[in-house]
Amino acid sequence: MISNTIKIGVVYLFVCITTTIKTTAQINKNIDKTLSVLDYNKLLYAKEHKNSMQFSAAYQNLISDADKALQEGPFSVMEKTQTPPSGSKHDYISIGPYWWPDPTKPDGLPWIRRDGEINPLTREGSTDYEIKNKMFHNTQTLAMAYFFSDNKQYATKAIELLKVWFLNEDTKMNPNLDFAQGIPGKNTGRGIGIIEFAGISNMITAIEILELNNKMDVKTSKELRLWFSEYLNWLQTSENGVFEKNTKNNHATHYDIQIVSILLFLNKENEAKEVLEAAKTLRIVTQIQPNGEQLHELARTKALSYSTMNLEGFTKLAFLGTKVHVDLWNYEAENGASIIKAYEFLKPYAEGKKEWNFKQIASVSKAQHKLKELFVKAGSQFNIEAYCKIGSKEDNKASSLLYYCN
Known part of the structure; x- marks a missing residue:
């Protein structure tokens, strides 16, 4: 009994000393996993x-x-004007933002890198980058608005956006980033492009919020998890995914966030x-x-x-x-x-x-x-x-x- 009392006292003292850097969630074993x-x-x-x-x-x-x-969308990878090398618009495609036509070449190929300088051509409607950003932003916004206001119209719209982007046969995105951040004249896609889906964790939160009060039907929930499972497999096994995993900077950090977020989901x-x-x-x-x-x-x-x-x-x-x-x-x-x-x-x-x-x-x-x-x-x-x-x-x-x- 005395031994246990001493142990409790020591633990209490340790916790008091470290409260400036310890998170309550780390100290409390009953961590909330609702989201x-x-x-x-x-x-x-x-x-x-x-x-x-x-x-x-x-x-x-x-x-x-x-x-x-509420007045925008839905959004789809089918909206881009460019067709990916696979021949299917269902595949996501984008161009490396810091790459520009080589002014010394008649055709500008291969493009050359100017770090930190975004080429406006990489942000036009010929690729999926801008429309993806809009879809991610609007879906998260609508899901959060539903959570805080309980206004069902926000939930209805958010679910529509998710279905069109991820599930509907005519409009869905294939679960890969094979052609993300390609460089004209060099390649059709790079592992570096995976960072463009750093916002995928926000989609996970949106889905979970829409499921809280059964606003999302079970069939849609299951189908979304299937898409995320297939995307996770691509992240873990594809050439681009393995490359991104082995990078040494912010790309590796944000790759891990995608992996862990989906695994927890x-x-x-x-x-x-x-x-x-x-x-x-x-x-x-x-x-x-x-x-x-x-x-x-x-x-x-x-x-x-x-x-x-x-x-x-x-x-x-x-x-x-x-x-x-x-x-x-x-x-x-x-x-x-x-x-x-x-x-x-x-x-x-x-x-x-x-x-x-x-x-x-x-x-x-x-x-x-x-x-x-x-x-x-x-x-x-x-x-x-x-x-x-x-x-x-x-x-x-x-x-x-x-x-x-x-």
Whole structure:
């Protein structure tokens, strides 16, 4: 009895000491798994207080966006004007955004790379990139609007978008990215293009929200899971998928997010746990320096933007880890590398205490704004008040219903 009492006291002391970096979800073994990617309890809290000073503006913005989305779509890969090399418009196709026609060649082929400079030709309707972005954004917006308002018309529209993009025989996308981010004159698709589906986790959340109150029929739920299963298999076994898995920068991080999100969605928790455990040595150790620098991202022409994007990926992975008791947030490698160190490296830039002295050909102020938003996300998900303060508004009004600080 005395021994147990001492043990309890020691554990309590340890928890008290580490509360500034430990997430409540990591300490509490009864982790909420209602949603695969987000914190369901935080969503419920925001819903209950949606008309408060803290959330009313964000809620009204959501409803305004959802009302616009009601008038748009549905969207399909069949809308593009270009036919993929496979001969089927059901296959997704896009062009590498940083590639341009070679001005020294009569036909411009092969295209050449200008890192960080987006070629407008890669964003035209001849490919699927823009329409995919619209579909992902509108579906998430409508599903969230349904959750927060209980207005069934938002759910109905979101389900229509999902069916048209993923399921309907005449309009569905095949579950592969064989032709993503091809380079004219070089190849028809690359593993690097897989990052264009980083938003697939938002589709998972939309589906789960629509299933909560049985707004989505069982047949549709099963068919969507079949599509995601086939896409997961492609990610894990295709040449492009294996290539992306073995990259060394933000592409690898966001590849893992897709894999883990889908595995959790399909109730394959043990497999998800394996990927997350491997991320400690395959991702954190190889991408983050002991001082927190992310060298692969700092080498880019938009170093602040890419450092932020990759760290956001690590933060998502860390939160996904809380779903299966894998602690990536507090993990520190033998050489001292950790996600927290990466935050501490970027912290003075988010606070405006240091001037960014690495390359950033795009707006530094916009990149800094996104970095501040990331600190709010991390502060929200891992209960870190200091991080919350860095990006929160002075009036404490939440800019998001998904990530906010109390």
